[in-house]
Amino acid sequence: MTRKIRLSKQQQRHIDRRRRVDDQAETSLSPGIVVTHHGHDLLIEDSDHQLHRGRARRTVGRLTTGDRIRWHCDEQGNVMIEQREDRRNLLIRPDAYGKKKMMAANIDQVMVITSVLPWMNPDVVERTLVAVFALPATPVIVLNKVDLLPGLPAGERRSIEENIALWESLGFEVIRTSVKSGEGIEALRSRLHEQITLMVGLSGVGKTSLSREVTPSADQAAIGEISTFNREGTHTTRASTLYRFPDGDGGLIDAPGVRDFPVEEVPSAALDEGFPEIHAASAYCRFNDCRHINEPGCAVRAAVADGDILERRLAQYQAMR
Known part of the structure; x- marks a missing residue:
């Protein structure tokens, strides 16, 4: 049996006031984007391309450059980030x-x-x-x-x-x-x-x-x-x-120090897009799970032998796969 917690009138008034403030903030939040960050401090850009310094509430989680956010100014005029929109990547x-x-x-x-x-x-x-x-x-x-x-x-x-x-x-x-x-x-x-x-x-x-x-x-x-x-x-x-x-x-x-991207796990769809000639040739392999190493009837190896696919490209494909 669940015990119902009784709140004092003062506690209930505080909760109601907090809800009104949150509801008001929700309707008055402005869109923005994170320009850069330094520790907990953030530089954001509003919809008019004006820059503001602010901080995010802990409930928002960690933010990074490019994050689309919702923000408002509190009663003291401080910029507070209240929400982060879903990331595409x-x-x-x-x-x-x-x-x-x-x-x-x-x-x-x-x-x-x-x-x-x-x-x-x-x-x-x-x-x-x-x-x-x-x-x-x-x-x-x-x-x-x-x-x-x-x-x-x-x-x-x-x-x-x-x-x-x-x-x-x-x-x-x-x-x-x-x-x-x-x-x-x-x-x-x-x-x-x-x-x-x-x-x-x-x-x-x-x-x-x-x-x-x-x-x-x-x-x-x-x-x-x-x-x-x-x-x-x-x-x-x-x-x-x-x-x-x-x-x-x-x-x-x-961004600092970005020369290439080390990928821990390569999605097969990304590998196919990066090596379209191998993906296309693999459709004609005898086996659906052909690794293009020494399997009989491998159309990819045949394309390499004919000069239609570079040996270097196939070696890199296999290494990433």
Whole structure:
């Protein structure tokens, strides 16, 4: 038998008052997005793209850059985050100590930045593509510094062009860019429009230069806001930060230490999207569970022997699988 708890009139009045406050707050909550964070302090952006400093209630849980939230000002004028909307995706990376850390949420697309110099290992590019599909998000390959391509030794130039041609033939979007000549910059801006984008790539491929070309806020006013917010003299990429575009609702997320994405468990659907030629050929294997190693009637191995699938691609597919 459940015992009914009797409340005093004072306790009941307190509960009723708290409910009225909560109901009022619920109807007056404003939408926003997390721009960056420093410990428990958060910098958020409202629907008019104005920045506010605030904190989240413990019931909200941990927040990260890109989280869409609901907030209001309390009686003292402090910004309080009351709710977090459901995430479409979440990027988690290990920090320097191996501890998993949230880096960004609600990413629409990932720009995988390669360059003519330094050239990125094709295996790293392709692993990153699979990981982006696993988020899920849309990957876009950017070949930067194309103005340097004619000056490369013939063998190096041919290798880069062959890999780019392969990725395009498999259906991956590739944008060729050069900050020096201006090639592809407008195409890049158009692709970034109204999208929340994360740029990844090796050091020296030109991520910073490209960012400054498409979003001046990454080098000007917003950095001042964020540097003051973080109590640091200059901006350093210690926490993920969202930078807006001046002519649209999209933005770039600058995240620390993201070169590629280590994926602990690769979803089969993401693997199929990352290796579409292997997925297509596997439909003709004799066995449905063919591992494409030494099984009889393997259509994938036959395609490798015929030169239709690269041995390197199959080896990486098997390693990730």
